[in-house]
Amino acid sequence: MTRRRGGIAGLCLALLLAGCGGAAAPGPYAGQTLEVAATWTDAEQANFEQVLRAFGRQTGARVRYVSGGSDLEVLLSARIAGGTPPDVAMIPQPGVLARYAATGAAMPVTEIVAQPVRAHFSPQWQRFGSFDGQLYGVYFKAANKSVIWYRADAFAAAGVHAPATLDELSAVSQTLVDSGTPAMTVPGADGWPLTDWFENVYLQLAGAERYDRLAAHQIPWTDPTVVAALRLMGRYWAAPGFLRGGPGGALQTTFTRSVADVFGPRPTSAMLYEGDFVGTEIAKLGVYRVGDGARNFRWPSVDGSGDAVVAAGDAATAFNTRPVTMALLAYLASPEAAAIMAARGGFLSVNRDLDPAAYPDAARRDIAGALARARTLRFDLSDLAPRSFGGGNGASMWRLLQEYLAAPDTDPAVVAARLEDAAEQAYRVA
Incomplete structure (x- = not known):
């Protein structure tokens, strides 16, 4: 055929x-x-x-x-x-x-x-x-924006394998930290990776139908599923040692810098979340070979959510x-x-x-x-939203998730309310 x-x-x-x-x-x-x-x-x-x-x-x-x-x-x-x-x-x-x-x-x-x-x-x-x-x-x-990259040598040294679920990701991250390696580099200085974090967690947690409705602003950002997704993100970001440099260090890290932090000549953490295009940046560094020393796994599932990209x-x-x-x-x-x-x-x-x-x-x-x-x-939710909310420097979703990264112990319901206020204004004038 x-x-x-x-x-x-x-x-x-x-x-x-x-x-x-x-x-x-x-x-x-x-x-x-x-x-x-x-x-x-x-x-x-x-x-x-x-x-x-x-x-x-x-x-x-x-x-x-x-x-x-x-x-x-x-x-x-x-x-x-x-x-x-x-x-x-x-x-x-x-x-x-x-x-x-x-x-x-x-x-x-x-x-x-x-x-x-x-x-x-x-x-x-x-x-x-x-x-x-x-x-x-x-x-x-x-x-493909549902890919997490990792160093094979860091995983081997800690005795861990690629996780399949979000709970397993947390367990692997804790083992890496216990072995002396920060688990994840997060390029928080660029707001778009944080929106991608949310989109993957939300799609896995809430499912495709609610993802579509949120993208169209047919449900508010104060919906319990949004709050639950934000809570999962904040819990990971706030865990001691999980983020290289902590939340403050993540906010100073650009996307380009994050790739070097994991796959450069002097790596400082074990994992990096971002899309397939990370492979190109790894190749430019010339230290780790994609598919060998630099490997990847799919974004982990949540509560048996299965295959979602x-x-x-x-x-x-x-x-x-x-x-x-x-x-x-x-x-x-x-x-x-x-x-x-x-x-x-x-x-x-x-x-x-x-x-x-x-x-x-x-x-x-x-x-x-x-x-x-x-x-x-x-499709990437921030790209479906009005530009003032979802995409571009200074967009509300970027900025508010950066603020959440800076203080991941913030009540996620408060973060959701701020996102809804911004979304309501953006969708009204779109």
């Missing part, structure tokens, strides 16, 4: 790129130009530009990449207001995609894009890219209906485009027809497989 699905989509893509009439090189879109905007810089930008070059070679189109970095939404908003949006933007927040779709700035895809998306992507990822029943976004790059991703979104624009989106929906970036590392695809052998190592294949096979899959 998979081969047939890939074969049909591949034929459609080949016809599209050939102009459906057997046009010879330099391709059906020779002389046409495209502009693509995304958050990616450095290695991610270079890798994605290889994908764009491959598209250009097949079609004759010239594609220019523009990096918006962490200010991509600011760039897009200004360009849209000025009447000069890029042809395509890789949008990481479904809420932002939905806003552009609702205002008519973003365009629904044509059938030439929808067909390969239906062929290669699960219904869940199709829903993530849709608004009001129409498909707008093609999820080219994804992230928090995901994120970047959706290719069109701001016009030019045939060349739709051709690029169709190409990004293909296994061929995903394979180019997968081979270079630091990338996960949710394209079901991407050959797992395209990934450079077994660790990344396993993480990608967990993302593809998860029984329960939900």
Whole structure:
């Protein structure tokens, strides 16, 4: 079935790129130009530009990449207001995609894009890219945000193994501390890892239905399930020795620093929670090899919650209906485009027809497989929320969870009430 699905989509893509009439090189879109905007810089930008070059070679189109970095939404908003949006933007927040779709700035895809998306992507990822029943976004790059990384030598020295439940995580952490190694580095200086902590605990504890309702603010942040999740987080953060440097030290630790604290030449703790992209940072340090000295396990379950994954991703979104624009989106929906970036590392695809052998190592294949096979899959909650609440420096959820990390013995009901006050205001004006 998979081969047939890939074969049909591949034929459609080949016809599209050939102009459906057997046009010879330099391709059906020779002389046409495209502009693509995304958050990616450095290695991610270079890798994605290889994908764009491959598209250009097949079609004759010239594609220019523009990096918006962490200010991509600011760039897009200004360009849209000025009447000069890029042809395509890789949008990481479904809420932002939905806003552009609702205002008519973003365009629904044509059938030439929808067909390969239906062929290669699960219904869940199709829903993530849709608004009001129409498909707008093609999820080219994804992230598995339910991964905890650890040093194999630290676990071996303490005589512990990867935990499967949250209770086991606490027991392993205590054994590590007793052996003289702080259990976990938490990059609290960057607020987004703390929102990811909450999302994983909440999805495991409360389940997918309540997660969806909380993301839509159909239940308040004062709901007992929110308070219970915050209590579990605070209990772990407050445990003596669990956090490297304690809560105060965690608040001074950036994400980049946290990777070096666990996997650098002078490691100071045993574990780090964050997504699959930690593997790229570990490789940059060149001390521990991913899959060998640097290993990972899935976010632990809570009360038998089972297999649940928090995901994120970047959706290719069109701001016009030019045939060349739709051709690029169709190409990004293909296994061929995903394979180019997968081979270079630091990338996960949710394209079901991407050959797992395209990934450079077994660790990344396993993480990608967990993302593809998860029984329960939900998008990053902070990316679903209004930006003033869920994402960006100074966003309420970031700031309030940093305050909770600073004083993890705070009554979680008080933290929940503060989150609800901020959410009520943010969702009202969204």
